[in-house]
Every structure is written in structure tokens, then in C-alpha cells.
Amino acid sequence: MRPFEYVRVGSTSSLADLTAGGSNAKFIAGGTNLLDLMKEDVERPDRVIDISGLPMNKIQRVPGGLSLGALATNTETANHPVVRENYPLLTQAILAGASGQLRNMATNGGNLLQRTRCNYFYDTAMPCNKRDPGTGCAARDGLNKIHAIFGWSESCVATYPGDMANALHALDAIVRLRKPDGDQRQVPIAEFHRLPGDAPQQDTNLEQGELIVAIELPVAAAAFAGRSYYLKVRDRASYAFAMIAVAVALEIDGDTIRRARVVLGGVAHKPWRAAETEALLVGQRLNAELFQRASSAAFLNARPLEHNAYKIELGQRAITRALMRAAHVA
Ligand SMILES: Cc1cc2nc3c(=O)[nH]c(=O)nc-3n(C[C@H](O)[C@H](O)[C@H](O)COP(=O)(O)OP(=O)(O)OC[C@H]3O[C@@H](n4cnc5c(N)ncnc54)[C@H](O)[C@@H]3O)c2cc1C
Numbered sequence: 001m002r003p004f005e006y007v008r009v010g011s012t013s014s015l016a017d018l019t020a021g022g023s024n025a026k027f028i029a030g031g032t033n034l035l036d037l038m039k040e041d042v043e044r045p046d047r048v049i050d051i052s053g054l055p056m057n058k059i060q061r062v063p064g065g066l067s068l069g070a071l072a073t074n075t076e077t078a079n080h081p082v083v084r085e086n087y088p089l090l091t092q093a094i095l096a097g098a099s100g101q102l103r104n105m106a107t108n109g110g111n112l113l114q115r116t117r118c119n120y121f122y123d124t125a126m127p128c129n130k131r132d133p134g135t136g137c138a139a140r141d142g143l144n145k146i147h148a149i150f151g152w153s154e155s156c157v158a159t160y161p162g163d164m165a166n167a168l169h170a171l172d173a174i175v176r177l178r179k180p181d182g183d184q185r186q187v188p189i190a191e192f193h194r195l196p197g198d199a200p201q202q203d204t205n206l207e208q209g210e211l212i213v214a215i216e217l218p219v220a221a222a223a224f225a226g227r228s229y230y231l232k233v234r235d236r237a238s239y240a241f242a243m244i245a246v247a248v249a250l251e252i253d254g255d256t257i258r259r260a261r262v263v264l265g266g267v268a269h270k271p272w273r274a275a276e277t278e279a280l281l282v283g284q285r286l287n288a289e290l291f292q293r294a295s296s297a298a299f300l301n302a303r304p305l306e307h308n309a310y311k312i313e314l315g316q317r318a319i320t321r322a323l324m325r326a327a328h329v330a
């Protein structure tokens with residue numbers, strides 16, 4: 001591991017200086033992703049700013065919804081009674097990730113910013129535009145079984161690996177950010193992560209030195225509580241990232257679908273909204289045949305790579321199953 005300066009902050013007042021231009025500073029929260037990447041020489045910060053002492057760990061009701069502090073752990077968030085009651089999709093998604101020990105350390109902010117699990121990203125002997133811009137993409141013509149089928153570019157075919165963000169996307173969450181100078185802004189989760197384009201080194205639209213303060217769940221998303229489901233398909237039942245994940249949330253009026261959210265994980269550089277599927281569902285009555293037809297529509301524009309065309313059929317089946325579970329259709 002390379003030498004770095006470690007600074008622990010108790011307030012946000014010094015962040016502007018610590019993250020000033022030219023600095024390659026990185027925040028550390030739970031450390032479950034950053035430290036691994038530093039040990040592998042993939043992340044090379046010259047300064048590590050420990051934010052775990054900042055007062056950003058509360059989960060509380062706010063006007064318009066529920067605020068999840070960026071430093072609340074994944075375990076605290078998944079088990080919070082209001083999350084369980086009003087946003088069970090989020091509980092399911094978090095509990096589908098990692099392991100109990102990791103979720104006890106992992107924070108909500110760090111979870112959103114976890115980096116891809118592309119094998120070549122971790123292997124410093126291989127070219128990787130995300131790790132070392134301009135070197136090429138070893139996965140494009142390499143072993144790309146776990147890679148993207150939507151939204152990739154010639155520069156990068158990686159997927160975003162997280163589970164929590166898929167559920168947050170389906171629930172229309174807002175990410176609250178603080179700039180180094182103290183100004184705050186908020187970004188819809190749908191605009192938080194980005195596609196690789198020709199700058200795959202940037203996973204998100206976060207600016208240098210910006211801090212995630214909280215994630216907010218809107219009241220309106222609680223209407224999905226009774227009819228939502230998170231399905232994760234992976235190589236083994238625990239401690240594995242998604243080959244395909246599906247976050248489904250439905251709002252029902254009688255037996256008619258009033259609102260639908262279908263978000264896929266493991267298929268793109270960001271959580272991927274299956275808008276074609278949602279459009280076919282809205283206004284229709286719950287039934288298995290509809291679910292199958294709507295699931296197929298999600299993959300009409302898929303662009304599989306050499307080793308990952310299996311994600312199309314797997315994804316169709318996963319969406320159908322998640323819709324059946326969410327809708328309580330046998
Ligand atoms: C073996 C293993 C299996 C895993 N399996 C899964 C899985 O199945 N599903 C899943 O979703 N995840 C999985 N994870 C990932 C895990 O959930 C993340 O490592 C964790 O959520 C990161 O949170 P952290 O607080 O430890 O982040 P850190 O490692 O501290 O930070 C991660 C990144 O976020 C930045 N950061 C942290 N907090 C903030 C903030 N408030 N504002 C701005 N920047 C910030 C850091 O600078 C760093 O770049 C797994 C991890 C491991 C090691």
C-alpha cells in the first residue's frame with residue numbers, strides 16, 4: 001500500500017481546505033470498499049479523510065419523507081422500523097448484499113459509491129480505462145460474463161455492483177450533497193450514477209470534495225410498500241454480487257396497476273430503469289401473461305457482449321418472477 005496522510009474530522013469546517021484542488025483526497029466511512037482498493041493499488045489517495053465522526057448517522061422523518069443519514073450503517077437502515085414498514089423493498093435489497101459483518105460496517109453513503117467488481121479493474125497488470133484512463137478496456141474483448149448489456153461504451157463495459165441503489169431508484173430517492181464550501185444541493189438517484197461514455201473513471205456526477213449527507217425517501221414511495229419485491233440472482237446464495245437483480249414496486253388500485261417501477265441491477269454502469277416494461281404494466285390488470293410480455297420488452301434494446309447474452313433470458317425470467325411475487329400472483 002502507498003503512504004498516505006490520515007485525517008479524522010469532527011466537523012465539516014475544514015473540508016474545503018482538505019479537499020482543495022489538486023488534492024487526491026478520499027473520504028473514508030466504513031472502509032469496506034476503499035481499503036480493499038487501496039491494498040490492491042487501484043485507489044491511490046494521498047490523503048484519507050475519516051468522516052465517521054461527523055453527525056450524519058441519523059435516520060429520521062423529515063418534511064416530505066424519511067431521511068437516511070449517509071453514515072447510518074446498512075444494518076441500521078435495513079432494520080429501521082419505518083424502513084421495514086414503509087419501504088420494505090429497501091430492506092430486502094440491503095439484506096441481499098454482502099454479509100452481516102460487512103453490513104454492520106458499511107454506510108449508506110459508501111454503499112452508493114462502491115466501485116465496480118470488474119476483475120480487470122482490480123488487476124493492475126491489465127489495461128483499464130476506469131483505473132488508468134487511456135490504457136484501454138481489457139473486458140471489452142476479454143472475459144465479460146459479469147459485464148453490461150445496456151449503456152456501455154467502447155471505453156468501459158463495467159456494471160455498477162450495488163444492491164441498495166437499485167431499490168432507491170425504484171423508490172425515487174433523492175441524494176443530498178454538501179459541497180466543500182458548505183453549499184448544499186440535491187440530486188435524484190436516477191441522475192447520481194452515470195454511464196461510462198468516454199470518461200469511465202467517473203462513476204457518478206459527484207464533484208471533487210462533495211460529501212453525501214443523506215438519502216431521502218419520499219412519502220409517495222410508501223404507496224409501494226404492499227407490492228414490492230427485490231430479486232437477486234447470483235452464483236452463490238450469499239457473499240456474491242448480482243448477475244441480475246430486479247427491484248419491482250407496484251401501486252395497485254383494485255386489481256389495476258396505477259404506478260410501476262422496474263429497475264435492473266447488474267446490467268449497466270448504473271441502476272437501469274426498464275421503462276418499456278413499466279409502460280406495458282401501467283393501467284393493466286395484474287396477471288401472469290402480462291408480466292411475461294412486459295418482462296421481454298425490457299431487453300429489446302440490449303447489447304450483449306461475447307460472454308453475457310445469458311443475462312437476457314435470465315433477466316426476463318427474473319423480472320417475471322419478481323412481478324409475480326410483488327403482485328402476490330401465484
Ligand atoms: C466481500 C464483499 C461482498 C460485498 N457484497 C455486496 C453485495 O452483494 N451488494 C452490495 O451492494 N454491496 C456489497 N459489498 C459492498 C459493500 O456494501 C460496500 O463496500 C459498502 O457499502 C461501502 O460502504 P463503506 O461505508 O464501507 O464505504 P467506504 O469503503 O468507506 O467508501 C467507499 C467510497 O465511498 C466514498 N464515501 C464514503 N462515504 C461518503 C460520503 N458520505 N460522501 C462522499 N463520499 C463517501 C469513499 O471516499 C470511497 O470512495 C460487498 C463488499 C465486500 C467486501
Ligand code: SF4
Nearest residue numbers: 118128137156157158
Ligand atoms: S470494463 Fe471498465 S472497469 Fe472493466 S476493464 Fe474495462 S474499463 Fe476497466
